[in-house]
Amino acid sequence: MQQVNVGVIGLGNVGSGTLEVLAENASQIALKLGFELRVSTVCSRTVESKQLPAALGKVKRTQDWREVVADSGVDIVAELVGGTSVAQEIIDGAIANKKSVVTANKELMASCGAQIWERAIAAGINLAMEASVAGGIPIHTVLREGISGDRVVALYGILNGTSNYILTEIEKRGDPFDLVLAEAQQLGYAEADPSADIDGYDARSKLAILAALAFGERITPEDIFVEGIRRISPMDFRYAHRLGHTIRLICAARQTPDGLILSVRPALVGERTIIAGVQGAYNAVWVKGRHGGDTFYYGRGAGARPTGVAVVSDLMRVAREIRSGSPQRVSPFAHERLGEYKPLEISHEKCAYYLRFRVDDRPGIIAALAGILADKGISLDSVLQEPSDNKHDLPFVITLEPTSERAVRDAVEKMSRLDFLREPPLALPMEPPL
Amino acid sequence: MQQVNVGVIGLGNVGSGTLEVLAENASQIALKLGFELRVSTVCSRTVESKQLPAALGKVKRTQDWREVVADSGVDIVAELVGGTSVAQEIIDGAIANKKSVVTANKELMASCGAQIWERAIAAGINLAMEASVAGGIPIHTVLREGISGDRVVALYGILNGTSNYILTEIEKRGDPFDLVLAEAQQLGYAEADPSADIDGYDARSKLAILAALAFGERITPEDIFVEGIRRISPMDFRYAHRLGHTIRLICAARQTPDGLILSVRPALVGERTIIAGVQGAYNAVWVKGRHGGDTFYYGRGAGARPTGVAVVSDLMRVAREIRSGSPQRVSPFAHERLGEYKPLEISHEKCAYYLRFRVDDRPGIIAALAGILADKGISLDSVLQEPSDNKHDLPFVITLEPTSERAVRDAVEKMSRLDFLREPPLALPMEPPL
Secondary structure, three states, X not given: OOEEEEEXXXXXXXXXXXXXXXXXXXXXXXXXXXXXXXXXXXXXXXXXXXXXXXXXXXXXXXXXXXXXXXXXXXXXXXXXXXXXXXXXXXXXXXXXXXXXXXXXXXXXXXHHHHHXXXXXXXXXXXXXXXXXXXXXXXXXXXXXXXOOOOOEEEEEEEOOHHHHHHHHHHHHHOOOHHXXXXXXXXXXXXXXXXXXXXXXXXXXXHHHHHXXXXXXXXXXHHHOEEOOOOOOOHHHHXXXXXXXXXXXXXXXXXXXXXXXXXXXXXXXXXXXXXXXXXXXXXXXXXXXXXXXXXXXXXXXXXXXXXXXXXXXXXXXXXXXXXXXXXXXXXXXXXXXXXXXXOEOOHHHOEEEEEEEEEEOOOOOHHHHHHHHHHHOOOOEEEEEEOOOOOOOOEEEEEEEEEEEHHHHHHHHHHHOOOOOEOOOOEEEEEOOXX | OOEEEEEEEOOOHHHHHHHHHHHHOHHHHHHHHOOEEEEEEEEOOOHHHOOOOHHHOOOEEEOOHHHHHHOOOOOXXXXXXXXXXXXXXXHHHHHHOOOEEEEXXXXXXXXXXXXXXXXXXXXXXXXXXXXXXXXXXXXHHHHHHHOOOOOEEEEEEEOOHHHHXXXXXXXXXXXXXXXXXXXXXXXXXXXXXXHHHHOOHHHHHHHHHHHHHHHOOOOOHHHOXXXXXXXXXXXXXXXXXXXXXXXXXXXXXXXXXXXEEEEEEEEEEEOOOHHXXXXXXXXXXXXXXXXXXXXXXXXXXXXXXXXXXXXXXXXXXXXXXXXXXXXXOOXXXXXXXXXXXXXXXXXXXXXXXXXXXXXXOXXXXXXXXXXXXXXXXXXXXXXXXOOOOOOOOEEEEEEEEEEEHHHHXXXXXXXXXXXXXXXXXXXXEEOOOO
16 A cells, blocks of 8 residues: 545545645645655535645545445545434444544534544544544543553533633623623624524533543533523623632543533633633643543634544544554543442532622621521631622622532522513632632 | 563762662553563672662672673663773673663763764663753753654753852852852852862763753764853852843753854843743753744753653663664764854854953943944943942943854953953853743
């Protein structure tokens, strides 16, 4: 075999970026591999109208993915169509035809990664999915290879660039959430239907994959508590700053003696921590290893070229394995609960909390709120109030000493019934110093 | 083959950390690999007096490394003795006996990496060296696998923990260099002979390895300009802060149209950049990719356990390759100059500079200095002076607009002859925003 041939299915953002990187870096890639990595076929419904990079040379074009997975000249299928239905068929088809697969598909790998990997191993083909999480950061490679000798005790991430962009814009400019979201939509940073990003579902799929790799445990998106950023306002940043913190949408997977606590939600993080320095659409992952200590990884979360680099790096790895005749390795996904890292309900979380209230001012408010906290055995750490002219919509904040999420939830529920509150209290965890 | 057997040579800091990580993580490692990774032999001059982790089971002990490299039961030799003479013999011996090698040896890989790799490939064995640079950060894996599809255009690093500890202590406490160094020596953070760390030679070896991996170019330590941190004083941090910067010992490898500019030296970096947040003995690497953009990697630079994780992760990788029968891959080191990334003299550098003076005050000083700069065609950006009572030792700073290093050196040399200067000017580059 003089070369390894790739069939690229899907010519959207990621597919186009992949072809550009492959074309522009062709000679360096051949030097690094010691053989040629060639795109033999591209497939997309609009393939006829697409301009392909000239450096790719002669490339077969088709609108039918079945042709690609059945093509005896194709060694690796790059599934870059996204979504779960056709993508699943493509991957199944490739595996059935004993072709290795590189995918950028986070939804599919988060929900069915274990099953897909099992079929790939049974068929003796290779599978890679670096581009499925945090495009520009090679976090899969780090977890599976770079620090594979360590045991992860906690993993924190900023994994949704849209949310991070919106939060850091609110922080910088002091504008309200709705205005910043509308602008982000106009600029193309947020989708017309922004829910997957701002309600945390996109980040949740990514955390499910990373937590599975980090802990070797069976983890699905449903195991992860999720809360979005819609309620975060400029005043929350003002209070957070007074507390020496900022606010980020934090994906967290943390080992406790009883199991794993998994969440995606806005949290207060120390203002001077490295993770607080992650601005705009960037992504980051913080890993705490039992032996290796803290490591931190940062880069672009998305974009045609950065994600293209992830796909191309995967293609190179899989091509090497094909050339050296290495069969599939052990799956990075566990197929069943192993026990030690069993996911727990979020009610097991225990940390400090930030409670923000908006009240119609009158005497006795603090007494009423403090009474409810005292009833639940929760200790106050501090009470902060900014000056305000509007006595009918007065914000203030209570921070709590480390306490159980269950007790906080009970207290918040009870507080929500108080008639002087203009909306239910906003409760955010204050993460330990990162 | 039911298991892969490792012979560990060297039971210092890194060797002991490696054995501890292997022992404590044995069952997870077996799960991740699908087979057992076993320490069959350990070798050290003091092996008889060493307590080995009980979980390793029955382990052969020897004081003679020749026994290990000749042992037919050993599949991988872990060379953890350091230095260049015996280490070189051990690696040569292992290769001659067709054993794969994992090494933590930065001096050896920086100076002879290309030759060692060539012999390893010829012998069909596998070689890995993650632990040789920035122990806790899997930067080799990142460059060779994670972002291998990209082309690196620049790489910046903080690669010497001792220097970074000393600089960040001077910054935090305002104490002078000599005092902080003496304390670091007492605490065991700096060696009795601190030159390798504080004069930049340790960092230079590490940069030689990383630049070779990043650019695929033949780079040796001698190609890299080096300047240590002995002249950095608390007043430099005060001036740097006034300029919105801080000072770090920066390893830099940057592509220019003419070739690579490589240096290890103290530099001003923006105070709010992520790299400025690297405190104490931590290490960090910033990579700029043509396609993937900026990525950043952070972790412990040294320490028994973090470096042990790097060695163990390498052992796992090599063990996998042995089990799957994969021969050695393409060398990460080029054997000759490829041209595109040829190292250039530091005089080709062009950036903004910080010049710090200590003068015996009198009229006409600024005029004299400005005159020399004007003669060389260099434009001043700003002049800063802190209030001082000592007119005979008055510090002040001139910053320069981007200009060539050659012109700055000529000017500094000419200035050094001026009789009002108490010491030659200190010239530091001001790095572009990271």
